[in-house]
Amino acid sequence: MAQSAVIRRNIVESLEATVKRPLEIAGNTKIAADLGLDSLAIMxxxxxxxxxxDLSIPLNRIAEVETIDDLVRTIEELKEDAK
Amino acid sequence: MTILAKFSPLRDTYVSLKGQGYDPFQLSFDTITSPTEGTLNGRPVLLLGTNNYLGLTYDPACIDKAVEAVKTRGTGTTGSRIANGTYEGHAALEASLARFYGRKHAMVFTTGYQANLGVLSTLAGKGDHLIIDADSHASIYDGVKLGNAAVHRFRHNDPEDLYKRLRRIEGEPGDKLIVIEGIYSMMGDCAPLREIAAVKRETGAYLLVDEAHSLGVLGARGRGLAEAAGVEADVDFIVGTFSKSLGSVGGFCLADLDGFDILRVACRPYMFTASLPPSVVASTLEALNQLELQPELRLRLRANAQQLYSGLESLGLELGPHVNPIISITMPNPEAAIAFWSRLLEAGIYLNLSLPPATPNGRSLLRSSISAAHTPAQIDRAIATIAAIGRDLGVVPSADMSETRLRRSVAE
Known part of the structure; x- marks a missing residue:
């Protein structure tokens, strides 16, 4: 599986674990606005x-993230930085 | 559509909250008459949620010092210390704090909130790392947001999780600063500081402890959790506030690190705000003196906390894990919390209503804070009132219910 697909799958699973229900998620889904997550739930x-x-995603990097695609990109950058 | 349109969802939540009882965010007392009493809507109210741990707000010696200072030094400094200069009181307070804590350096801020804002945003710069407890106070979250460091969050009070997260950034350049609190303000629980100090030593990070709620409360001399846990040598920075056990307003940071004073010309929330007025500085200095002169206040505080905790526990209510002066009751849901809180207010008892997302794990809390100034009779009255209202609302089971049924009803 391509790296971005693995990241995406983990994002969905983590979101579902946080809200404790199955979710319909697309790349342009807005994490706060569309899924109703408050600031604490996002953290x-x-x-x-x-x-x-097994990666640190600093909170300051999350500030710019709005959609699932944004988050995938941020994580790919973090993984790149870690190399 | 105005610039305020973005607040509509918040406004809706707020309006529905207000519709269920009193407005918890705009409660207005007619008068406050002692550390434990006031009046609200013409009726007496017992204050059980003011963080006035030692009850020093009405201490005669503190009042005398404040009066003397306001008469001789005026009502305010009208500016910052870099612009208007340091008054002798500011320097004396810093010297007194440094002596009390046995530290080389002390820096006073205008509020505790600003102390965290200033210290966290300045100590850790670009390329550094802040590792904060998940249940940190808003001032810590805002402080780390104001700076340029990478911010990592570890699971509340979990030293192993902290270690794991530090390992993830092991090879990365930059200094690492762990940030924890002595007593957490929502559930009143203490950090496992000995274990956290061990992680700090192993990973080579710095450690900052916010003793806002533990100064004057924990430790043989009242210095806080680091003293109580016997790990003061491992703590590089202590942050705290004057607005709880010292009964005034203001914040501070203490350190032994050489060169610490450079923060006075680097830390913007210190530099660009008005300094504390002389009367506040004078009463705070005296409160620190009284804290040392009257260790019995701490003993009374502990006894009072134990009395309230045991009383509420015996009702089958779900409380935090540690017996500290912050005692929070977990309510089944926000609606129950709002109803309970409003009924308590009508019965003449004021405590704090704390709702998500300001609370850990989405809890709805009735948060009380006990004072050394409370009498055993006041605490008994509070417990009896909480029991009566709780039974009426079905949150506390009637006295003849079994323990099992009781727990189930609380869980539901």
């Missing part, structure tokens, strides 16, 4: 995702 979701990917 908890990121924490879950960090553990799944």
């Amino acid at each position: 908890d979701f990121i924490m879950e995702l960090e553990d799944r990917l």
Whole structure:
């Protein structure tokens, strides 16, 4: 599986684990506005995702993220930086 | 559509909250008459949610010092210390704090919030890393947001999780600063500081402890959790506030690190705000003195906390894990919390209503904070009132219910 697909799958699983229900998610889904996640829920979701990917996703990098695609891109950049 | 349109969802939530009882964000007392009493809508109210841990807001010596200072030094400094200069009181307070904590350097801020804002945004710069507890106070979240460091969040009070997250950034350049609190303001629980200090030593990170709620509360001399846990040598920076156990307003940061004073010309929330007025500085200095002169206040505070905690626990209510002066009752849902809180207010008891997302794990809390100034009779009255309202609302089971049924009803 391509790296971005793995990241995307982990994002969906982490989101579902956070909201505790199955979700219909597309690349342009807005994490806060469309999924109704408050600021704390978003941080908890990121924490879950960090553990799944064994990667640190600093909160300051999340500030710019609005959609699922934004988040995939940010994570790819972080993985690139870590190399 | 105006610039305020973006607040419509928040406004809707707020309006529906207000519709269920009193407005918890705009509560207005007619008067406050002592550390534990005031009046609201013409009726007496017992204050059980003011963080006035030692009850020093009405201490005669503190009041005298404040009065003397306002008469001789005026009502305010009208500016920052870099512009208007340091008054002798500011320097004396910093010296007194440094002596009390046995530290080389002390820096006073205008509020505790600004202390975190200033220290966190300045100490850790671009390329550095801040590793903060997930349940950190808003001032810590805002402080780390103001700076340019990478911000990592670890699971609340979990040293292993902290270690894991530090390992993830092990090879990355930059300094690492772990940020924790002595007593957490929502659930009143203490950080496992000995274990966190061990992680700090192993990973070579710096450690900052915010003792806002633990100064004057924990430790043999009242210095806070680091003293109580016996790990003061591992703590590089102590942040705290004057607005709780010292009964005034203001914040501070202490350190032994050589060159720490450079922050006075680098830390914007210190540099570009008015300094504390002389009366506040004078009462704070005296409160620190009283904290040392009256260790019995701390003992009374502990006894009072134990009395309230045990009383509420015996009702089968779900409380935080540690007996501290912050005692929060977890409610089944926000509606129950709002109803309970409003009924308590009508019965003459004021405590804090804390709702998500300001609370950990989406909890709805009735948050109380106990004072050394509370009498055992006041605490008994609070417990009895909470029991009566709780039974009426079905949150506390009637006295004859079994323990099992009780727990189930709380869970539901």
